[in-house]
Amino acid sequence: MPESVLATSPALGGASEPTLLERIRGRAERYDRENSFFTEDLDELRAAGYLRPRPLLQVVRDQRLLAAHAPATALGLNMHLVWVGVARVLAARGDHSLQWVSDEADAGELFAFGNSEPGNDLVLWDSLTTATAADDGGFSFTGTKIFTSLSPAWTRLGIFGKQQDGPDGPRLVHGFLTRDTPGWRSLEDWDTLGMRATQSHTTVLDNAVVAANRVSRFLPVGPNADPFVFGIFATFLLSIAAVYAGIADRALELAVEATHRRTSLRTGAAYAADPDIRWQVADIALSVDALRPELETLAADVDAVRDHGADWFRYLTGAKHRATETARRAVDRAARVSGGGGYRNSAELARLQRDVLAGIFHPSDTESIHSTVATNLLGPA
Missing domain, CATH: 1.20.140.10 (Butyryl-CoA Dehydrogenase, subunit A, domain 3)
Incomplete structure (x- = not known):
C-alpha cells in the first residue's frame, strides 16, 4: 500500500470533495456522541487497502496520522494490525506458521484481539480462560474476554486459554475463532468515557471451538521469549x-x-x-x-x-x-x-x-x- 494513501485518497465525487482523512475526521464526533461503531470509516479504509499487511514502520506512521483525525477509529484498527504484524514478525524470523493470517487479511478479513481478561494482571503469562482439547486437534475455550475492540465487525478473533492437562503439564493455547463459530457472544456493554467508537464489548466464550488449523501457538505458563x-x-x-x-x-x-x-x-x-x-x-x-x-x-x-x-x-x-x-x-x-x-x-x-x-x-x-x-x-x- 502506498504510504500516501490516507492523505491523497479523494472522494468518489472528485478531487474537489473531502479527502478520506477529512471524511473520517468529519464522522468522529458523531460516532462518539452516538456511542456507535465506525462502520463507514472501516468500509472506506478497507477499500483503500488499510487492512493489508505492511512493515511496522509504515503501520506506525499510518496509525499516527489516522489517530490525529479519529483516535477511536485508529485504536480499534490497531487490534487487526497487531495480528497482521505478528505474522510479519514471525515470517521475518523464518517462521511462516501464520502466513494464513497475512493471506486472509490481504483478502479483507478483519482480525480482533481477544486476550484481555478481567482480573488477569499477568496478561500473556497466564489465562483465566480454560482450553480443552478436542479429538480432532482443535480446542474449546470457556472464559470471559474484555476490551474486544471491533466487536460488531471482526471476522477472526485471536484468543488464548490455559490447558491444565497438557502433555507436560499446564500450557497456554493460542488460536483464532471465526465469527460463525458457535459458543461465543458479545455483551454489547461498551459505554465508556472515551474511545467510544471502538465498541470494545465484553466477549463471553462458552465452549467456543477453535479448529485445529487455527491453533496458532502452544506456550508455557509464565514469561517467555518466544x-x-x-x-x-x-x-x-x-x-x-x-x-x-x-x-x-x-x-x-x-x-x-x-x-x-x-x-x-x-x-x-x-x-x-x-x-x-x-x-x-x-x-x-x-x-x-x-x-x-x-x-x-x-x-x-x-x-x-x-x-x-x-x-x-x-x-x-x-x-x-x-x-x-x-x-x-x-x-x-x-x-x-x-x-x-x-x-x-x-x-x-x-x-x-x-x-x-x-x-x-x-x-x-x-x-x-x-x-x-x-x-x-x-x-x-
Missing part, C-alpha cells in the same frame, strides 16, 4: 504508542489554531503574540517532536530483525509510556491555550481529553513498566 510473544508486544506497544502520538499531534494543531483565532481585549493582539502562550505552545511541540524518532527507530528495528536482547521490553514499554504520557500532557496544555470553548462537549479538544485518558489502561501500565525497566537495569528484586 517470537510469537515478542511479535504481540512489539506490534501492540508501538502501534498503541502511535495512536497516542497522533492525539498529541492533533492537540498541538488545535493549540496553534486557537492562538491565531483568539484575540486579547487587553492588548488587541492575537494570542499568538503573547509570550506566555508562545512558551506553552513551544513546550507542547518540544515533547511531541521527540516521539517520532523513538517510535520510528524501534519500528524499523523490528522490521530489520535487529536484536536488542533483554533491552527490547524496556524500549518497547518505555515508548508506549512516553507516548501516552506525552499525549496526556499535550492535550492538557492545548486546553489551557485554547480557553473555555474547549470545555464544551461539542469541542474536539473535549473529546480528545476523554480519548487520551484510555492510554493509561492499555498494557503495560505505569507500575509494570517501571518494574520492567528496573529489572532490566538492576536485576530481579
